[in-house]
Amino acid sequence: MxxxxxxxxxxxxxxxxxxxxxxxxxxxxxxxxxxxxxxxxxxxxxxxxxxxxxxxxxxxxxxxxxxxxxxxxxxxxxxxxxxxxxxxxxxxxxxxxxxxxxxxxxxxxxxxxxxxxxxxxxxxxxxxxxxxxxxxxxxxxxxxxxxxxxxxxxxxxxxxxxxxxxxxxxxxxxxxxxxxxxxxxxxxxxxxxxxxxxxxxxxxxxxxxxxxxxxxxxxxxxxxxxxxxxxxxxxxxxxxxxxxxxxxxxxLNLRQRGVNVIACPTCGRLEIDVVGIAQRVEERLAHIKETMDVSILGCVVNGIGEGKEADLGIAGGQGVGIYFENGEVVKKIKDTDIEEFIIQQVEARAQNMRDGKIPAAGKNGLPMHPAMGRS
Structure with missing residues (x-):
C-alpha cells in the first residue's frame, strides 16, 4: 500500500x-x-x-x-x-x-x-x-x-x-x-x-x-x-x-513486533486443544519483542502446508505433533509436550535474534518495533 x-x-x-x-x-x-x-x-x-x-x-x-x-x-x-x-x-x-x-x-x-x-x-x-x-x-x-x-x-x-x-x-x-x-x-x-x-x-x-x-x-x-x-x-x-x-x-504488514500466533479455527477434525494451547502460548510469549510467526494447527488437512509458512510451528493430531522450523519438518513430539516445547523454541529463537545469530525481523523483512528512549 x-x-x-x-x-x-x-x-x-x-x-x-x-x-x-x-x-x-x-x-x-x-x-x-x-x-x-x-x-x-x-x-x-x-x-x-x-x-x-x-x-x-x-x-x-x-x-x-x-x-x-x-x-x-x-x-x-x-x-x-x-x-x-x-x-x-x-x-x-x-x-x-x-x-x-x-x-x-x-x-x-x-x-x-x-x-x-x-x-x-x-x-x-x-x-x-x-x-x-x-x-x-x-x-x-x-x-x-x-x-x-x-x-x-x-x-x-x-x-x-x-x-x-x-x-x-x-x-x-x-x-x-x-x-x-x-x-x-x-x-x-x-x-x-x-x-x-x-x-x-x-x-x-x-x-x-x-x-x-x-x-x-x-x-x-x-x-x-x-x-x-x-x-x-x-x-x-x-x-x-x-x-x-x-x-x-x-x-497490514505496516509494523512488526513480537510473536504472531497463527492458529486454525476449531472444527470436528481437531485432535489437540488448539484453542487452549494458542491462547496460553500467546499470553506466555507476550514479553517477546522479537518478530516471528508461530503456527499452532490442529489437523493434517492444512496443518503441514500452513505450518511451513511460519518461522516455526506445530501441526498436531493422533497423539503427536509435527514441529516445523523455517519451512522444514524438524521432529515429532508428543501432543502432551506441544505447549512447553513451542515456548522453549520461541524463547531460544528470540535469544538468537538478540545475539545476532539470525535476523531480527520477520519473513517480510519489515523492521521490528524500535526501542524508543527519552529525547
Whole structure:
C-alpha cells in the first residue's frame, strides 16, 4: 500500500509523518497528579509497545506533575489541555514533548500567540483534536449533525489560528464513535491538507465491540495510506488498547513486533486443544519483542502446508505433533509436550535474534518495533 505523503514532525524521539512508521499511542487512566501511579502505568504501557503517551491536565497541580513525570518517562509525553492556556504554558515550563489543545477554545488570538511562541522556541508540535461530540454550535446549526464535513471545517479553523502565527508543526485528529463518519472525515481531511493525521475511533466501546470498530475503521484508513499515528480507544485497560493497535498494524504488514500466533479455527477434525494451547502460548510469549510467526494447527488437512509458512510451528493430531522450523519438518513430539516445547523454541529463537545469530525481523523483512528512549 502507498502511504499518503505528509509533513514530518517530531514528538520527542518519535518521528511522525513523511513515511515514518505509524506510531502507537495511548492515554493514562490514572490521575496525572498521582505521579507514582502514572509512572507505573506508563512503564507498563511502554513494555507492550506504546510509543507515545498522553496525560490529562485538569488543573495547575496536574500541569506541574507532567514535568516530573516526563523526566522519568521512557516514552514521549503529550499534555492534553482544554480551554485554559495557562496550563499549556505551565507544562511547557516543566518539560513536555507536545501538547494537545484546540486553539479556538482557549480565548483570544493573543493567548494562542503566547502558546505558539513558546512552542516555536522549544521546537515542539501541537495536536489539534476534533471530536464529533464537541463541535462548535454554529457548525452544528449549519450542518444539522456532526457530519464529516463539519468536523473537517472545525479542524481547519483551529489550523488557521496556528498558521496565522506562522506555526506549522501540527498533527490533526478527527474522531467519531461512528465508523463510517470517522473514515469519511479522515479521508476528506487527507485531501485538504498534508499535516500528519492521528487516527482513532472515539469511544469505540468495550474490549470486543471496540476492537471490531477500531479494526474496521482504522484498518480501512491505514490500508488506503491514511494515518501517521494510531490510538485504539477502548473502555478497557489501556494495555489492551496498545495490543489491539499493534494487532491492526501487524495485520497490514505496516509494523512488526513480537510473536504472531497463527492458529486454525476449531472444527470436528481437531485432535489437540488448539484453542487452549494458542491462547496460553500467546499470553506466555507476550514479553517477546522479537518478530516471528508461530503456527499452532490442529489437523493434517492444512496443518503441514500452513505450518511451513511460519518461522516455526506445530501441526498436531493422533497423539503427536509435527514441529516445523523455517519451512522444514524438524521432529515429532508428543501432543502432551506441544505447549512447553513451542515456548522453549520461541524463547531460544528470540535469544538468537538478540545475539545476532539470525535476523531480527520477520519473513517480510519489515523492521521490528524500535526501542524508543527519552529525547
Amino acid at each position: 502507498e502511504r499518503k505523503k505528509t509533513r514530518r514532525i517530531m514528538v520527542g524521539s518519535v518521528p511522525i509523518g513523511d513515511g515514518a512508521p505509524v506510531a502507537v499511542q495511548s492515554m493514562t487512566v490514572n490521575d496525572t497528579r498521582n505521579i507514582p501511579a502514572t509512572l507505573e502505568e506508563i512503564q507498563k504501557l511502554a513494555s507492550v509497545g506504546c510509543e507515545i503517551i498522553r496525560l490529562a491536565v485538569v488543573d495547575m497541580e496536574a500541569a506541574e506533575a507532567v514535568g516530573k513525570i516526563r523526566k522519568q518517562s521512557p516514552i514521549p509525553v503529550i499534555a492534553d489541555i482544554h480551554f485554559d492556556y495557562h496550563l499549556a504554558l505551565k507544562v511547557l515550563e516543566g518539560g513536555v514533548d507536545a501538547i494537545r489543545i484546540n486553539p479556538g477554545n482557549i480565548g483570544s488570538q493573543e493567548k494562542v500567540r503566547a502558546i505558539v511562541d513558546r512552542m516555536k522556541d522549544k521546537g515542539l508540535p501541537i495536536r489539534i483534536g476534533v471530536n464529533a461530540g464537541s463541535l462548535e454550535r454554529d457548525l452544528l446549526e449549519q450542518y444539522g449533525h456532526p457530519v464529516p464535513e463539519a468536523m473537517v471545517e472545525s479542524a481547519l479553523r483551529h489550523v488557521q489560528l496556528l498558521e496565522k502565527e506562522g506555526f506549522y508543526d501540527i498533527k490533526i485528529s478527527l474522531k467519531a464513535s461512528n465508523v463510517p463518519d470517522t473514515i469519511d472525515a479522515y479521508t476528506l481531511m487527507s485531501e485538504r491538507c498534508d499535516y500528519p493525521l492521528h487516527i482513532g475511533v472515539s469511544e469505540a466501546g468495550p474490549l470486543l465491540s471496540g476492537t471490531v470498530k477500531s479494526a474496521v475503521g482504522l484498518g480501512y484508513l491505514l490500508a488506503h495510506g491514511i494515518g501517521d499515528t494510531i490510538r485504539v480507544s477502548l473502555a478497557a485497560d489501556p494495555v489492551e488498547e496498545v495490543k489491539v493497535a499493534w494487532g491492526i498494524l501487524k495485520s
